Amino acid sequence: MAHLPHRLMAAALAATSALGVSACSPDPAHRPTGRTTITFWTMPFWIGRPDNLKHLVEDFNASQGSIDVRLTVLDWQTGRETIKKAVMSGQGPDIWLANNGLELDLLSAGRLAPLDSLGYTADDLGRFRPLVKVNEYQGRLYGAPLYFDVDVLLYRKDILQKYGFTEAPRTWEELKSTAAAITAKSAAAGKKVSGWQFKGMDDHLNAINPTWESFLCQAGGSLTSPDFKTSTQNTEAGRTAMNYMKSFYTDKVSTTGTSALGGFIEGDVAMFSFYQSAISDIAAGNEKTRGKWAVAPMPVGPRSGCSAVGGHSLVARAGLADPGAAGTFMRWLSSPSTSAQFMEFHGIFPYDTAKVPRETKVVVDSFYNTDPSWAAIMTQFERNTPDLLLQDRHGFGARWEAQKSDVVAGVDGRTPVDQALRGIDEKVGRELNGG
Structure with missing residues (x-):
């Protein structure tokens, strides 16, 4: 056809x-x-x-x-x-x-x-x-x-190579160190490039949901208890994931207000993660992106390399x-x-x-x-199981609204991490318990 x-x-x-x-x-x-x-x-x-x-x-x-x-x-x-x-x-x-x-x-x-x-x-x-x-x-x-759909890592080959990196980062530690080096070296050279942006902190707020759930999953976290009756984000895994994301802003690797996708196309962002369907947006950048970017599996976190599924x-x-x-x-x-x-x-x-x-x-x-x-x-697809999406079904509406506000506030430092995670659990918990 x-x-x-x-x-x-x-x-x-x-x-x-x-x-x-x-x-x-x-x-x-x-x-x-x-x-x-x-x-x-x-x-x-x-x-x-x-x-x-x-x-x-x-x-x-x-x-x-x-x-x-x-x-x-x-x-x-x-x-x-x-x-x-x-x-x-x-x-x-x-x-x-x-x-x-x-x-x-x-x-x-x-x-x-x-x-x-x-x-x-x-x-x-x-x-x-x-x-x-x-x-x-x-x-x-x-x-x-x-x-x-699955979350994958999208990276600018040209930017990574310019600052001495021949491969995409494979772990959380490599992601942070690679991004930090690109941000610092580019700023010193006179044109700052953000080494990394979390999609959803920027041009597409709803995108913070798959972004957050990917990093939570990689830290070993879950959205609910096995019986789906309790929201379970205010846990050690939740704190690990949110503190890691927050460190990009605390350490000035990333900056709020910078579009992950738009910046990537313009060459102002070196890496971000999102559903692989973003490939078509990047390809539409034509000469701005042609031959300059690639896709990699998500960097592996403390517990796994899983990601959001859509x-x-x-x-x-x-x-x-x-x-x-x-x-x-x-x-x-x-x-x-x-x-x-x-x-x-x-x-x-x-x-x-x-x-x-x-x-x-x-x-x-x-x-x-x-x-x-x-x-x-x-490779990324094969890392995933149905678990996260089956959990997401329970309290979905409350969770996706709560995460859009509380995750962003916790990551950019406006709200303490524990308070942000507690806020999500409280809002989702009310929906899980019928009110």
Whole structure:
């Protein structure tokens, strides 16, 4: 299929918000009769080229004669909440785009249909990578992943080489010493370059959540207790992670107010970490970045080299009149052959390549073999387990809001570390305990 884009991540969010709610499928007056109509709401995960979603749906509608999918595209700023409110009120779509990990409120309220009730077979489900367990609830899968994201290290090869470093840092200690040397040496040379920035302290506040959860995980921390009933960030691991992050600002290695992504593209930041989908933003820097940067696995912390996991899945509303029709579209859009195309914007292929058709494996392998970034991305992917994302499901809303304020305040020194961690646990704890 044509229409393959390069993803433009955070920089395109403001532009795509102008989409609002837009129907992108053909005029209903010209639809053939005798077809089952399925409504599909999504955010433009091919950011910068929303027409690709329209083309996908048109391709599906043209491929068979019994199902007609009606597409609605929502903006990233309000789309998730719009979908949740509609679904909880009983007025939502049949199928929609969801974050990997899914929302506990919808799962516990029985609002989602398990995949095996939509026509997915054991063979279908068995082809996914083991990380698909992030979409499990009470032993059944409820979300079909389109692709995964993981935090990786992004670094400017040209800047590191200029200051004597031939490889990306592999540990927390190397990250700090490399970043500190770059900041100090560049300042002494007359043009200060920040050796490191934590994404989320700058141009994209929501990004502090995966950033923080990556470093917390590497310190051996968790978001909740094993029974999901207690928030567990105010621990030794939490203090280790936050004090490490804070030291970059205390020691003037990093400066508040500097954009991690923007600074990286402009050559004012040497390193940062974020989901691998940021690669497309960096590549869009053209001559500013071409040939000057690379990807590495995350530096390993005191306990591990794990990182935050993200990405998106398809889910369907429980109680559909024709669940088989919904399942047919979901199996098509999340199929190995279609998911392989999402690797164009560096979405991680969600299937075990040993269990997909040969022609699909050839496509997937072509991405791996022609882009050196994939080796580092997949190394990082294999370090991760479902645990963190399954914990994040519990108290999600309160946690992501609390971390945006308390982590930033603790890291930049406005709030003592213990107080910041205690604040997160108190706010999340209220949600975990129903109030």
